[in-house]
Amino acid sequence: MRAYCGHELGNLEAFALQHFDTPTPGEGELLISVEATALGFVDQLVMRGLYQIKPPTPFVPGGEVVGTVEAVGPGVLGFVPGQRIAAWQFGGGLAEMTIVRQDHAVPVPADLEPAAAASLLLDYLTAYYGLFDRGGLKPGQLVLVTGASGGVGAAAVRLASAASVSVIGLASSDEKREMVSRAGASLVIDYRNENWREELKRAHPSGVDMVFDPVGGGLFEPCFRSLAKRGRHLVVGFASRDSIPSLPANLPLLKSGELVGVDARYLWETDPVRVRQVLSIVLRLSTMRLRRSLM
Incomplete structure (x- = not known):
């Protein structure tokens, strides 16, 4: 071979x-x-x-x-x-x-093409595990997704919106923002605008319940500051390739907020049963066009 x-x-x-x-x-x-x-x-x-x-x-x-x-x-x-x-x-x-x-x-599933199935595995496993297992996301909540046009970011947008969660996506170009909107985001913001948080505050003055963050970099602290009280910031990755960001320790105190790590590899190593459960859910949902049956 x-x-x-x-x-x-x-x-x-x-x-x-x-x-x-x-x-x-x-x-x-x-x-x-x-x-x-x-x-x-x-x-x-x-x-x-x-x-x-x-x-x-x-x-x-x-x-x-x-x-x-x-x-x-x-x-x-x-x-x-x-x-x-x-x-x-x-x-x-x-x-x-x-x-x-x-x-x-x-x-x-028999009606799912091999290429489509392969493209779902890691991104959707990570997004599902982060949003629901680690983040405890519930219908009616509000989540902010960085890198919303990327693989795992787009998966988070689709899964969250399919679970009756309001989604705000951060993306750069017009083309990317249009894609994020089609994926289910109710609001898409250009993070290159230095006043992007003002746009977010106008739409949601109380802040967001969760940040799903596969980007890190310069967006890390502003996104954490955008949390509502008792919000959760999911650390998914550092796709920005900048230096690993840090956070002033007083911010989690002021927000009563949480930083939550999301490591799908750890899940894979320690709980293969749960990995198979999540992958089965994702593959099944993909044949149903992510109907609202996640929870």
Whole structure:
């Protein structure tokens, strides 16, 4: 089989198509023929050696994988050859065949295309886990989403609006703001305007119940200051690539507010059952066009 493999992190030229023997699934594992693999922000960080975890080499990128089961290892229950499954794992997807652990796999609805299913996995898992598991978001609340036109930001906009939550999105260009509006945001603000918080205050003087923040950088403190009393600021990532932001310690006190970390990788490592539950919900909802049935 062929796989796109690298023998050195940090050097993209070290990655190339190579030939390997087809692997054999072990205890609790599935061998799948890969139909689609989604690549995102995390993948390029890993390949460049900039992610907080550096996998051993040789390394095959691509963690959001959809494919058809070709063979099952000993002890596998609930999966059979010919079944289409999806899994989020740490690499392996840019190959004709790959091994997937059964406790990381979920069935894919028959009417969902492989590419669509793969594109949902990490962004929607992170958004759902952040909004509802870590954030406790409830219908009728108000959430501010930074990077609302990006992958995980757009997922948060769609999931929150589908759960009867009012969404404010921050985005830069006209094209991006239009996309965020179509995704379900009731208000979209250009954060490049130095007075963007004034626009937010005019629309919502009491502040927002939650900030979903995959951007960080210079937006971090102004967004926290935009919280209502007892609000929650979800720290999802630092896509701005600026230095890691800090926050004056008196602000959580004044707001009675919370900073909440959202790490989908931690969920994946510690609670695979919940990961499968969330992925099953997301894949099912995607076939229903995210009807209001999240909670």
